[in-house]
Every structure is written in C-alpha cells, then in structure tokens.
C-alpha cells in the first residue's frame with residue numbers, strides 16, 4: 001500500500017507506533033520498523049540526552065529501517081533539557097520526530113535544518129492547522145477515544161478525521177482507537193494517509209513491559225477506561241483500577257479546589273512500577289478504549305501483516321464488491 005505517509009517516511013506500510021512513556025524503548029521501535037511500519041522511541045522516558053543517544057544507537061543495531069523519536073511537551077515541574085534531546089536526535093541521524101503535547105515551534109528550526117521530518121500529534125483541527133502553518137510535515141490526529149491525553153474538546157475520530165481532511169493540506173494519520181485492518185481502511189476512507197497505534201502495540205510480544213500490563217489490556221473492555229485530571233485541564237485516558245477510582249473520588253470531593261499535589265500519589269512516578277514491575281494497582285496509566293478490540297498478544301510482525309492483509313482484503317473484496325453491478 002502506497003500513501004503520502006509511506007512516501008514521506010520511506011516505510012512499507014502506513015502504520016506508526018506512537019511514542020509511549022516507559023513503553024517506547026528500542027526493542028518495540030525496532031520491531032515495528034522491521035515489520036515495515038514506523039517505530040518510535042520516547043525521548044523523555046530516557047533520563048538524559050546521553051541516555052537517549054545510547055537508546056538510538058541500540059535501536060540502530062536492531063534495525064536498518066527508518067525509525068523516529070517522540071518529543072512530548074507536557075506540563076512538568078522540572079522542564080526537561082529539550083535542546084539536549086533534540087541534539088541527541090540529530091546527532092543520532094534520526095530522520096523522523098513525532099512531537100506532541102504543545103506547539104513544537106521551539107524545536108522546529110533545528111530539526112528542519114537537519115532534514116528531520118516532523119509529524120505533530122494534535123487533538124483538534126485548529127492545532128493541526130497551526131502545526132501546518134509553522135511548517136510541520138504531517139499531523140497525527142488523535143481522537144477522543146485515544147489512550148493518553150485526548151485534549152479537552154472531546155471530538156471522536158468519526159468527526160475529527162473528516163474535519164481534518166476538510167481543512168488540512170499536509171498529510172495526516174488517524175490516531176486513537178486504531179487496532180486492525182478495519183481501523184486502517186476506515187481511516188483511509190476518512191481522509192487519513194495511515195494510522196497511528198498506541199495501546200494495540202503494548203499488547204505485543206516485543207513490547208518491553210511486564211506481562212501483567214499486556215494481560216490487563218487483553219482483559220479490558222471498551223468500558224474500562226476513565227478520564228482523569230480533567231479539572232486540571234490535563235485530561236488523560238487511563239485504564240481503571242483502585243488507584244484511578246480513588247483519584248476520581250478526590251476530584252469529585254475537591255471540585256474546583258483540586259490541585260496536582262492532591263493526586264500526586266496516584267499519578268507521579270507510577271509508570272516504572274506498572275510497566276516494569278507489573279504493579280497494576282500502583283496508579284493511573286494511559287490506555288485507550290481500543291482495549292475492547294484487543295484480544296491477543298501477537299508478535300509485532302504478525303499484527304502488522306494481518307492488519308495489512310485484512311485492510312487490503314476489505315478494500316478489494318468487501319468495498320469493491322459493493323460496487324459491482
């Protein structure tokens with residue numbers, strides 16, 4: 001399948017693995033790239049620019065295909081060394097960066113000068129248009145169903161993607177709720193040039209996370225995610241557990257008085273405990289509604305191959321078949 005996204009990034013299939021905190025290590029990124037998609041290392045999971053440089057080196061040892069790095073701008077107490085991370089990306093010869101969380105203007109000139117293509121992840125058409133206007137090469141349009149931070153507009157992909165298609169000139173991929181060949185085919189029909197998956201890639205053999213996390217995703221239904229931190233305008237879609245229910249109870253009780261410090265136990269520093277140690281009740285961790293469509297733990301290659309086969313079959317047989325006579 002050839003789309004503007006496969007052409008832009010020099011990849012075989014229009015499938016991207018979104019940056020994921022404490023999941024997007026070299027092992028997963030390399031597996032996705034080796035299977036013909038675009039794997040992405042998550043910069044801020046690495047404690048320093050030097051550690052990111054080493055992670056990029058490790059990834060290059062595992063694949064000779066293109067892979068990218070995610071740079072997330074989110075509210076944080078200590079601002080990360082963004083210039084240092086960007087330098088590690090450029091020096092490491094990485095040619096694709098996925099930015100997210102905030103306007104990437106501050107890092108664009110350096111990346112563009114180094115010939116790095118930038119795909120900005122946005123949760124609204126206005127943010128995608130802004131990304132286009134400042135010179136981003138592509139957008140990843142993240143609907144309300146997505147795992148992680150869906151923004152505050154709550155527009156699901158059935159509306160958001162065709163709206164993006166109405167307005168954008170740069171190519172975009174559909175993100176949020178994508179899991180299989182049906183998702184890809186629908187995304188293409190709605191104007192996207194490919195799809196980005198987060199949660200689906202966690203439940204794969206190569207994802208370097210504790211087996212408890214993969215099993216929790218397989219066990220979850222589409223009803224099992226919750227939105228937390230909405231009162232702080234930092235909404236995150238997470239899988240429910242006791243810690244999340246406790247957090248929501250605090251949000252309800254404190255109302256407009258809620259401060260980050262009130263929920264620190266449920267959100268701060270929980271990712272390594274969950275992803276590495278498999279302590280599933282340690283706190284809130286991002287997970288999409290798409291968990292309801294995830295029923296197994298295949299290898300990344302099995303997942304991508306069957307997704308492409310299913311999508312091609314849907315287009316050739318089901319859709320084309322509906323047109324005959």
Ligand SMILES: Cc1cc2nc3c(=O)[nH]c(=O)nc-3n(C[C@H](O)[C@H](O)[C@H](O)COP(=O)(O)O)c2cc1C
Pocket residue numbers: 017018019020021023042070072099100101121142145146147148149175176177178196197198199200285286287288289290
């Ligand atoms: C566990 C987890 C961690 C994530 N961490 C990040 C992150 O650090 N930066 C980012 O831009 N997106 C992050 N995301 C969002 C994904 O890159 C992707 O946009 C999202 O998962 C798409 O929705 P889906 O889960 O329905 O596929 C994360 C998602 C998950 C599930």
